[in-house]
Amino acid sequence: MASLVFFLLAPTLALAASPAPTEIAQAKAVFADAQSVSARDDGRLWGIPLYGRMLLVIPATRAVIANQPDPRHLLRSADGVYVGTLPEDVVLSDAPTEWEGVRWTQLRLPALPEDALTRSITLAHEMFHRIQPQLHLAANATANPQLDAEQGRLWLRLEWRALAAALIESGDAQTQAIRDALAFRDRRHTLFPGAAATEAAMEITEGTAQYTGIVVAEPDAAAARWHTAADLLHPDVESSFSRISAFMSGPAYGLLLDERMPGWRKTLDERSDLGAMLASTLHGNAEASAESRAATYGASGLRVVLADRAAREKAMQAHYRADLVDGPTLALTALGRFSFNPSTAVALGADGIVYRTFHAIARWGTLDVQAGGVLVAADFSRAALPVPMTIKGPRLAGKGWTIALAPGWSAAPATKPGSYVLVQHPR
Secondary structure, eight states: OOOOOOOOOOSOOBOSOOOOHHHHHHHHHHHHHHHHHHHHHTTTTTSSOSOOOEEEEETTTTEEEESSOOTTOOSEEETTEEEEEOOTTSOOOSEEEEETTEEEEEEESSOSOSSHHHHHHHHHHHHHHHHGGGGTOOOOOOOOGGGGSHHHHHHHHHHHHHHHHHHHOOHHHHHHHHHHHHHHHHHHHHHSTTHHHHHHHHIIIIIHHHHHHHHHHSSSHHHHHHHHHHHHHSOOTTSOOTTTTHHHHHHHHHHHHHHHSTTGGGGOOTTOOHHHHHHTTOOSOOSSOHHHHHGGGTHHHHHHHHHHHHHHHHHHHHHHHIIIIISOEEEEEOOOEEEEOGGGOEEOGGGOEEESSEEEEETTEEEEEOSSOEEEOTTSSEEEEEOOSEEETTEEEETTEEEEEOTTEEEEEOSSTTOEEEEEOOO
16 A cells, blocks of 8 residues: 655755666666556546656665656756755655656655555556646545544444445445445444545545556456455554545445446546445435444444454553643644654544654754654644653654754743743744
8 A cells, every 4th residue: 555645845956966776777667667557547547647757765865866857957867867865854755746846756765565566556546646636636635533433443344345345246236235335434424523525535635546556557447346345355454544544445436436427537526525426326215224234244243343443542542642642742833844654643532643653844853753653733733742851952852753953943841841842042
């Protein structure tokens, strides 16, 4: 599964170092694979070629290799590609990048999957993100913490099982499975007001990208359906679903719409709801409630498994709440450019979401969280860390984290006893 991260690229590139010849060769192989994936699609899905500007970065050295020259010619030509060095104030990640007024696909090397199918899915997924704004599919997607709540996960897993059945079945059996999936979806949205809109937005942002990856990479529609059904039936149950659920549901809805509503992609925009689009292909009313249909999909077994997970999650939430809400903390604002691993998130309700790993580059300095976690507001406007254990000049360190402060910044006592805030000194 492709990683999900958010960041902005700094405006300049340093050219002090060069990638090694072996790294250039590896990058050229990735470019060739990406071109092959794009040629396989040939603009069929979205009317735009997937292949375009790409930046491949080696994290250990920050060497960057591009497939095209940059508009300001800061990269230099070398062996058929364009090379330079990414400066320290740029967050490394697998995500679309706005730089010099154009949009790039940025990927890290050698982090791409080794097996050919997963590699092709990842490349198509990430290349799609580059063209997403052109397609008016860049929805404002936010986290969905309800999908990590016990009831949220229950009705999500039931929806996934019904979608898997719909992908495998045909005729009346497929129609019934779709009705069941939509009933489970509606039940979850009733339990969590506002969830319908935030989940739909994430399905547009990440779901359409993963749909693109699977459809382009698999040899035919039948293979894509079975691939997607397997993902729905066997998810990583230990992961947080708050930001990655669309990787499973998006391809399922897309493939079913391919079958039942040809041309659906031409009507899609950032406000679309894939579930509502699929519901429009049904006729008549459902004859049974979500509760009565749940047993057909093994709800009793899911409830046992999810109750156990909820108990473990509750203990983890209590631990993080004691560290990051009730106890003394270091408060941060204006997080700037950042990246994180969404699969390890822990939701703390209105207080925000804990990310166990997090990297941020902001006006106050650079934050690196390797363990312990950071509590981040849903809109990323603020964050809280466990109180610093050491404060030595421009370097702060706490439980699992470090901050390298920018010039003119320091940690100062906050109003809350034992807590700190970062302050900028007047020049």
